[in-house]
Amino acid sequence: MTSNDIPDLIHFADEHGNSVVLRVTELDAERLTGRIEVRSSFVNGDVATTVFAEDIDEWETVLDDLHEGDNTAWREDKRATEIWLELDDEDRLLVSVIDRQGSSSTAELLVAVPENWLDDHYERLSAIRKLQAE
Template sequence: MDLVVLADEEGNSVSIRVLGQHPRWSAGLTAKIVIETPFVNGCIDLALSASKLEAWGHALDRLAAGEDIAWMEMSRGPSVFIQLTGERKCPEVVVEDESGSMVTVRIPIDLPEGWIEDHRERLGDLVASRKPIPSA
């Protein structure tokens, strides 16, 4: 299931694909952040906990209020930042892997109308399909 799909007609996208139960952590989910652009492609593994999913819901609320967000910034592993008006006057998604590869990728994405509500539904569908995941 794709928890996050931020994509435009130019071929730029950032997705978070939930792959299932984490094999070594019963309280978590295993996922990947996938970046695809005409210039650069990449992916990085990600572990999701109930608290990270809850934080994503709060981030969507802040985005709907017109605020930029930093998601998973204080945790181990990659961070995702969404700037509603980036350097190119359109939204930008920044994926940063400071603790691992030390690589940062900035992707301008012309997001379609209704993208925040779509992501609220994705989050709700994921939460509804799962057994309760203890906070970590």
């Protein structure tokens, strides 16, 4: 399977060029590897990451929290890059990518997400799980 066959686990992007994406490059039953990419007209960067089964389960919990309208964090205080998500009243996400272990840097972007962004992310999660089971 090539990386072109694997969907991004995370894909927040808007028409202003702001995006935070977790591009999956390799996938097996225990983990996936890829890059978290942060892009805007102001900042561009990426960091390698490994996502384990418990991280994928936690991502589903994060999506559930967002569905309920709660602000949330993925992989908070763990061995990997964290992603914090805050919803605002204008259907935008404030996405903070925190790389404590590697660069000791944080990047924050406000992303105007499309109307169906949450359904799209549940579908991405389902597709990743299906590919891992094959």
